[in-house]
Structure formats: structure tokens, C-alpha cells
Amino acid sequence: MKELIEIIAKALVEHPEQVEVREICGKHTSVFELRTAKEDLGKVIGKEGRNAHAIRTILNAVSTKNRKRSVLEIVE
Amino acid sequence: MVESREFEGKTVEEAIDKACRELNLKREQLQIDVITSGSSGIFGIVGTRKARIRVSPKEMLPDDQVKLAKEVLENILNTFDVPVVVEGSVKNDQIYLDIISNGSGLFIGRRGQTLDALQYIVNKIVKKEISRCLPIVVDSENYRERRKKSLVDLAKQLGRKARKSSKPVASSPMNAHDRRIIHLTLKKEKGVRTKSKGEGAFRKVVVFPVRKGNSTRGGAQGSSSRKDPPQAGRDE
Numbered sequence: 278m279k280e281l282i283e284i285i286a287k288a289l290v291e292h293p294e295q296v297e298v299r300e301i302c303g304k305h306t307s308v309f310e311l312r313t314a315k316e317d318l319g320k321v322i323g324k325e326g327r328n329a330h331a332i333r334t335i336l337n338a339v340s341t342k343n344r345k346r347s348v349l350e351i352v353e
Numbered sequence: 354m355v356e357s358r359e360f361e362g363k364t365v366e367e368a369i370d371k372a373c374r375e376l377n378l379k380r381e382q383l384q385i386d387v388i389t390s391g392s393s394g395i396f397g398i399v400g401t402r403k404a405r406i407r408v409s410p411k412e413m414l415p416d417d418q419v420k421l422a423k424e425v426l427e428n429i430l431n432t433f434d435v436p437v438v439v440e441g442s443v444k445n446d447q448i449y450l451d452i453i454s455n456g457s458g459l460f461i462g463r464r465g466q467t468l469d470a471l472q473y474i475v476n477k478i479v480k481k482e483i484s485r486c487l488p489i490v491v492d493s494e495n496y497r498e499r500r501k502k503s504l505v506d507l508a509k510q511l512g513r514k515a516r517k518s519s520k521p522v523a524s525s526p527m528n529a530h531d532r533r534i535i536h537l538t539l540k541k542e543k544g545v546r547t548k549s550k551g552e553g554a555f556r557k558v559v560v561f562p563v564r565k566g567n568s569t570r571g572g573a574q575g576s577s578s579r580k581d582p583p584q585a586g587r588d589e
Contacts, residue, residue, distance in 0.1 A: 278432070284429060285474055331470035331474050334469075335470050
């Protein structure tokens with residue numbers, strides 16, 4: 278799932294090498310922290326948060342399959 | 354695009370850089386023809402010639418666009434740990450990507466939300482690569498067609514209800530694509546007119562009955578004013 282976020286984020290930003298995803302595993306819930314270059318933050322969030330929303334929707338689809346919950350945090 | 358422009362620079366390289374900056378495109382996206390390659394002359398004084406190039410944005414063939422879009426979607430789906438095949442084709446000036454999987458509806462999600470999210474992201478990524486690209490439609494298990502059918506049925510039902518009760522009837526909130534289908538279906542229908550109401554994700558279609566005598570149909574369709582029409586008052 279970490280890979281999934283990385284692939285999408287890297288395809289959206291201008292500086293893919295600075296994309297970093299950290300997974301914090303919990304019993305039922307995993308938190309994914311996504312970090313990017315400062316000027317790329319807007320690219321992953323998108324207009325009115327649309328990109329972020331779409332990434333979260335896809336992430337939720339994968340996690341339901343794995344019977345888990347996932348939270349995507351975009352860290353400044 | 355037949356738009357081509359000429360650029361100058363001391364060297365061909367410099368001219369290309371300039372073109373990239375001004376057109377805001379990457380070098381790979383440009384069709385570059387060198388008109389004259391510059392020369393620095395003798396000692397840089399006598400006979401200096403500037404390099405001139407002609408550039409035009411490269412047009413990508415639809416088949417290549419399909420290939421690229423398919424690749425992007427496959428890359429995303431391969432992280433799902435589910436056997437999946439993507440079939441790409443061009444249909445009615447759209448790139449149609451069909452996800453073939455085990456039929457669990459995993460990629461569709463509730464009311465197609467996963468499908469819409471994938472479609473949105475793939476469009477975003479591909480548009481970033483090639484600025485001019487056909488719209489991409491992501492589908493699985495013929496969901497789009499099925500959804501359209503049920504929306505047409507829903508539209509007709511709403512129309513009947515509005516006419517019978519002589520009161521405006523509102524649909525549940527839906528996205529622009531779904532609303533469009535409702536509008537288009539009821540456009541041909543007599544005795545009703547439609548309008549979208551609400552903001553953002555809560556926008557819905559309201560079907561109004563048209564009273565006999567003042568049947569001013571049309572006009573109501575295109576005007577996208579978001580003000581409440583006077584007849585409204587129900588279904589808030």
C-alpha cells in the first residue's frame with residue numbers, strides 16, 4: 278500500500294525523488310505519512326483537495342480488501 | 354496543433370532551451386526543426402550567425418496515448434495484489450480503459466467511487482505528461498453502461514413523479530457526469546424541466562413540472578444560475 282501512494286504521488290509531483298512515505302502500523306489502522314518537496318504539496322493535494330481525496334478513495338479500496346483501515350496524512 | 358514558432362539563440366541548444374521555457378513544455382514534447390545552426394564566426398566577431406529553430410508541440414497518436422494511459426493505470430493496479438488485466442481502446446474520441454479482474458467489484462467501489470477516483474488520477478497523471486490528450490474513461494465489469502441505464506430509468510421516474518404531483522422533485526446528490534445524464538434524458542420529455550441545485554458534492558438535480566399555458570421550456574436547461582427557483586421550497 279505504501280508503494281501505491283508512492284507511485285501515485287511520484288507521478289503527480291515535479292520532484293519525484295523527494296517523495297517519501299512512512300507507514301505507521303497499528304492493530305487495525307495504518308497511518309501513512311506522505312512527505313514531498315514544499316512546492317509539490319499543492320500537487321498532491323490538488324484543487325480543493327481533489328487529488329488527495331482520490332488517493333484516499335483508492336487507498337480505502339485496497340485496505341478494505343486487506344480488512345484494515347488506512348489513513349493518509351500529508352505532512353508539511 | 355499546427356501552431357509552430359521560431360526561436361533564436363547563440364547555439365541550437367540555447368534556442369531549444371528558450372523554446373522549452375517559453376512554451377512551458379519538455380524537450381521530448383517538442384518537434385524541433387533546425388533552420389540554421391549557429392556559428393560563432395571567426396574569433397566570435399566576424400560572421401556570427403544565430404541558430405534558428407522551428408518548434409511545434411508534438412502531437413501524440415491516439416494509440417500511443419492509450420498505451421501511456423494503460424501503463425499508468427496498470428502501475429497503480431499492480432500494487433493491489435489482485436490479478437488484473439487492463440484493456441485499452443479508443444471509443445467515441447475517448448480513451449476507454451477496461452479493468453478485467455475477478456469480478457469482485459473491488460475496483461468499482463460504492464457507487465463507482467473507486468472507479469471515479471482511478472479515472473481522475475489517471476487523467477491527471479497523463480495530462481501532466483502530454484498536455485493535449487483525449488479524455489480517459491476507466492471502466493470495469495461494464496459498470497459505466499449499467500450506471501447509465503439505471504440513471505435513465507431514475508430520470509424517467511423522477512419526471513413521472515414531478516408531473517403527477519405537480520411539485521418539484523429532487524434527486525439524491527450526484528456528480529456532474531451523472532447529473533448530465535439526467536438532464537439529457539429529461540430534455541426530450543414534455544411537461545418537465547430540470548435544474549441543478551446545491552453546492553459541490555451536494556449538488557443535485559431538481560425536476561420541475563411545467564404547468565400548461567406557460568410552458569417556457571428550454572432556456573432553463575442551459576442557465577446554470579445556482580439561485581433557488583421560485584417554485585422550490587421542498588426538498589431542502
